Amino acid sequence: MKLSFQKPELLPLIITIFAVLLCTGLGFWQLHRMDWKQDLKDRIAARTMAEAVSLPTSINAPDDWDYRVVSVTGIFDHSKETYLTAQSTNGNGGYQIITPLNRADGSVVMVNRGWVPYVMRKPETRLEGQIAGEVTITGLARLPWLKTGVAGMLVFDADLTEKIFFEGDLVNMALLHGLQPILLFVDAAPNQTIGDWPKGGQTVIKMVDNHLTYAFTWFIFGAIALVIFLLSHRITPMKYISTRGRAEALNFEEVVLAGLARDGGLYVPQSWPQIASGDLPRLAKMSYSDLAVEIMYPYVEGSITRTEFAELVHQSYATFDDEDVTPLRKLGEDEYLLELFHGPTHAFKDVALQLLGRLFESILVKNKDEITIVGATSGDTGSAAIAACQGRDAIQIYMLHPDGRVSDVQRRQMTTVSSNNVFNIAVDGTFDDCQALVKALFNDHEFRDKHNLGAVNSINWARVMAQIVYYFFAALKLGAADGVRAVFAVPTGNFGDVYAGYAAMQMGLPIEKLVVATNDNDILYRALSDGDYSRRDVHATISPA
CATH class of the missing domain: 2.40.50 (OB fold (Dihydrolipoamide Acetyltransferase, E2P))
Known part of the structure; x- marks a missing residue:
């Protein structure tokens, strides 16, 4: 098991170093005392066994005569x-x-x-x-x-x-x-003894020698001080649990590779990391990439080092054509548009998938492993996932899209990639049919394990995690550090994007309201509003995602 530790504050570090050095020094001093005591016992034993000598009239060094x-x-x-x-x-x-x-x-x-x-x-x-x-x-x-x-x-x-x-x-x-x-x-x-009294021979030569015990005790104290320091700075990796509660809890690396939980549920954090309101002014001054590291690292801490993670994040967002990554544009009074189309494929899913592709590669190379990614797309996810994974030796990616139901631009973005690790599959059906096929593959555990399946859809927690960042970025731009509470209106299909907004709220971001905008394929709207989760015909719209 890999252990990770947070950077210590200076004062506890100095105190711990002092305590460990002091205890270690006292331990070695006791070992030195033990040697001295043994030498003393040997000298006394030698003196008491020697022949008697006449005591001189004058003694200049009484210590030399003791015993x-x-x-x-x-x-x-x-x-x-x-x-x-x-x-x-x-x-x-x-x-x-x-x-x-x-x-x-x-x-x-x-x-x-x-x-x-x-x-x-x-x-x-x-x-x-x-x-x-x-x-x-x-x-x-x-x-x-x-x-x-x-x-x-x-x-x-x-x-x-x-x-x-x-x-x-x-x-x-x-x-x-x-x-x-x-x-x-x-x-x-x-x-x-002369007569019966007094009784001579009352000298008791008994020299207590507990120095080894004392040395061991001091070494233990030093070790305890070090252990307390390490435990207080140890990073407990975030655990992820299935929404259905029957799958094994996993760490971040395992969740990235697993995608869907084995009980059919989605992996979510066991707890929400908290961003204190007092930290918001500091976060507001950060670039998008630095903010992304700050917001996401609590989810990966203990699995990936902060330095390594920061490098992956900065590489991911260096591919965007705007330095703000997701710039905020003013439309009117109190109305803003968060632009999520500045990535390589101009889809908002680039924000998450550019990072996810690099996370896959980093984890797989470190573990000397390979993965087969299977995903379903109505356009955005496929092109963004392929752009993130193409050419990566440890990854093979298979994308299922509904034939004739994606835009020509997105179809060409997917199907014109010449990398040997990219495979596109057109399905005679809808996006829901593609998604059902993907979930069926993941639920076939024997097949899943044989081919080491991984996911890039929003069933993969890393997708949602990366999208949390732009809620923080936008809210901070709008004055969240000064108490401004933004309302976000989020166009969404399967609610993965708006769920990232909900996660931001749970982390402490002050958001007034999340407004969900959906197209005519409104199964989740009906489920949340009326409890109606029945399947109906799929309608083609201008917003297929």
């Missing part, structure tokens, strides 16, 4: 214990006992001797562990740690009276006792 196995020798000063709220390795609440160790060289090391429950905070509850004399302690060197300022962390102020701290604030622990220790804790190893 290293060290040994310290000295005498505990139990009178200067500090209590750090902590859980045991089993998750029970209590305190870690931080005791200064005075070394022979005069340096002081703050030793985390281990954990005790709340009830054993006071030294007299654990006298056995209050060892006197020189001891050697082996454990992990640890940097101080502060929770203050960490997002989501609620940290209580230290209770200096009770010497209780809620974070590893070594500096303030030392100041509380007037000490100047080495800026490292030493966490006693499990086998360093």
